[in-house]
Amino acid sequence: MPSPSSSPAAATETDATETDASTARATGARPSPARERILETAFALFYARGIRAVGVDLIIAESGVAKATFYKHFPAKDDLVLAYLDKVDGVWSGQLHAAAQAAGPAPADQLVGLFDALQNACRRDGYRGCGFINAAAESQPGTPVHERTVAHKASVLSWVEDLARRAGARDATTLARSLTLLLDGGLASGTLDAAPEAPRAAKEAAGALVAASLA
Amino acid sequence: MPSPSSSPAAATETDATETDASTARATGARPSPARERILETAFALFYARGIRAVGVDLIIAESGVAKATFYKHFPAKDDLVLAYLDKVDGVWSGQLHAAAQAAGPAPADQLVGLFDALQNACRRDGYRGCGFINAAAESQPGTPVHERTVAHKASVLSWVEDLARRAGARDATTLARSLTLLLDGGLASGTLDAAPEAPRAAKEAAGALVAASLA
DNA sequence: AACGTAGCAGACAGATCTGTCTACTGCCAA
DNA sequence: TTGGCAGTAGACAGATCTGTCTGCTACGTT
Numbered sequence: 001m002p003s004p005s006s007s008p009a010a011a012t013e014t015d016a017t018e019t020d021a022s023t024a025r026a027t028g029a030r031p032s033p034a035r036e037r038i039l040e041t042a043f044a045l046f047y048a049r050g051i052r053a054v055g056v057d058l059i060i061a062e063s064g065v066a067k068a069t070f071y072k073h074f075p076a077k078d079d080l081v082l083a084y085l086d087k088v089d090g091v092w093s094g095q096l097h098a099a100a101q102a103a104g105p106a107p108a109d110q111l112v113g114l115f116d117a118l119q120n121a122c123r124r125d126g127y128r129g130c131g132f133i134n135a136a137a138e139s140q141p142g143t144p145v146h147e148r149t150v151a152h153k154a155s156v157l158s159w160v161e162d163l164a165r166r167a168g169a170r171d172a173t174t175l176a177r178s179l180t181l182l183l184d185g186g187l188a189s190g191t192l193d194a195a196p197e198a199p200r201a202a203k204e205a206a207g208a209l210v211a212a213s214l215a
Numbered sequence: 216m217p218s219p220s221s222s223p224a225a226a227t228e229t230d231a232t233e234t235d236a237s238t239a240r241a242t243g244a245r246p247s248p249a250r251e252r253i254l255e256t257a258f259a260l261f262y263a264r265g266i267r268a269v270g271v272d273l274i275i276a277e278s279g280v281a282k283a284t285f286y287k288h289f290p291a292k293d294d295l296v297l298a299y300l301d302k303v304d305g306v307w308s309g310q311l312h313a314a315a316q317a318a319g320p321a322p323a324d325q326l327v328g329l330f331d332a333l334q335n336a337c338r339r340d341g342y343r344g345c346g347f348i349n350a351a352a353e354s355q356p357g358t359p360v361h362e363r364t365v366a367h368k369a370s371v372l373s374w375v376e377d378l379a380r381r382a383g384a385r386d387a388t389t390l391a392r393s394l395t396l397l398l399d400g401g402l403a404s405g406t407l408d409a410a411p412e413a414p415r416a417a418k419e420a421a422g423a424l425v426a427a428s429l430a
Numbered sequence: 431a432a433c434g435t436a437g438c439a440g441a442c443a444g445a446t447c448t449g450t451c452t453a454c455t456g457c458c459a460a
Numbered sequence: 461t462t463g464g465c466a467g468t469a470g471a472c473a474g475a476t477c478t479g480t481c482t483g484c485t486a487c488g489t490t
Binding site for chain 1: 446
Binding site: 187 | 406
């Protein structure tokens with residue numbers, strides 16, 4: 001049984017404070033140890049087993065909280081799911097930005113460097129793809145959960161597009177689209193093939209596309 | 216309520232005969248009208264709403280079959296799920312091959328042309344991504360359902376790799392990997408963005424990667 | 431004419447899942 | 461000291477889901 005902090009997105013940032021603050025900001029709920037324990041547990045379980053596959057009873061038992069407490073913080077399971085997705089978004093975006101920055105100051109390098117985040121994610125054990133894509137597969141278009149996924153992907157796309165524009169790409173929109181396609185493909189198929197070739201190929205292809213777009 | 220034949224993969228081929236035969240071959244079960252009705256219904260419902268979200272009771276009601284008949288043909292729900300995945304595999308592989316062939320006899324053209332299948336798939340309404348990726352998101356690694364997904368992706372990859380080799384690519388393995396990444400990315404994000412830009416960008420990127428790999 | 435097979439109809443058992451409700455325990459602040 | 465708040469413990473209702481079982485009909489074959 002993996003500890004919560006060793007889960008898909010072991011945050012390198014200071015967990016408690018940062019996460020508390022951003023969660024509170026996003027959801028309007030004030031932080032509390034019990035709430036945080038629930039969210040942490042849900043984060044690990046939802047990601048590892050899927051959302052529908054994990055019942056609230058399990059989360060309650062695993063997080064050592066009373067049922068009434070659970071429903072006080074999250075009036076319905078869906079509210080917890082949304083909070084979970086916000087957490088996934090925060091962690092994954094953080095890793096993406098960090099990987100990009102680590103590649104240096106040039107936007108063109110950052111466009112390629114961001115793929116290191118993919119490689120790191122795939123390497124982690126217990127890796128089970130993109131939490132958002134998985135959530136979307138379990139939800140219907142039009143539901144809050146699904147919309148949250150759409151919003152996340154749109155935000156990543158616009159960030160990459162901005163990078164592409166600053167890199168001076170000929171067609172920043174298309175380049176950004178292609179790169180996120182590569183990223184999503186790596187994310188989606190990372191579960192299906194333990195080999196590290198996929199993320200490597202993704203980065204290589206990204207390099208070729210970026211280069212071709214600048215030439 | 217969509218008719219079964221208007222579902223994700225409206226097969227252009229002659230349905231009854233071809234599908235019956237291939238299903239029987241794959242699963243070892245003899246065909247029967249009731250069985251086919253069940254499978255057809257499951258195909259539409261599983262794809263549209265997700266596997267866990269659809270109960271056997273609904274499939275039974277929708278396909279107008281008795282419960283005992285259902286369980287005679289599919290002793291457990293998982294058996295139906297597996298048959299469903301085989302059907303998805305058959306249809307999608309068929310579309311992929313058809314799109315590739317339509318691009319002409321040259322393997323290099325086929326590598327790019329196969330992306331038309333993606334475009335067509337995304338355009339269909341009720342499109343909800345790749346049945347396999349969705350199924351994988353709902354299943355645990357190691358289960359038959361998950362393994363079936365892995366096998367499907369591996370078979371697509373090896374087909375593309377063969378094409379790449381015959382096209383004379385410098386590094387056929389990596390090129391194939393990149394192209395399937397692009398394909399999976401398009402498949403996964405097609406649900407999240409109705410715009411037809413994604414498949415277009417995928418094909419464009421594929422063209423660039425193939426060209427670069429032959430130069 | 432008898433029989434086996436495929437199918438229909440629906441009750442039933444048992445598990446599981448979400449969400450509500452009651453009752454009790456500490457703790458802190460007015 | 462009293463009242464409010466966060467939390468614990470767990471019973472309970474109602475829905476839903478998988479899988480079993482009993483009985484019946486219809487048809488084609490021998």
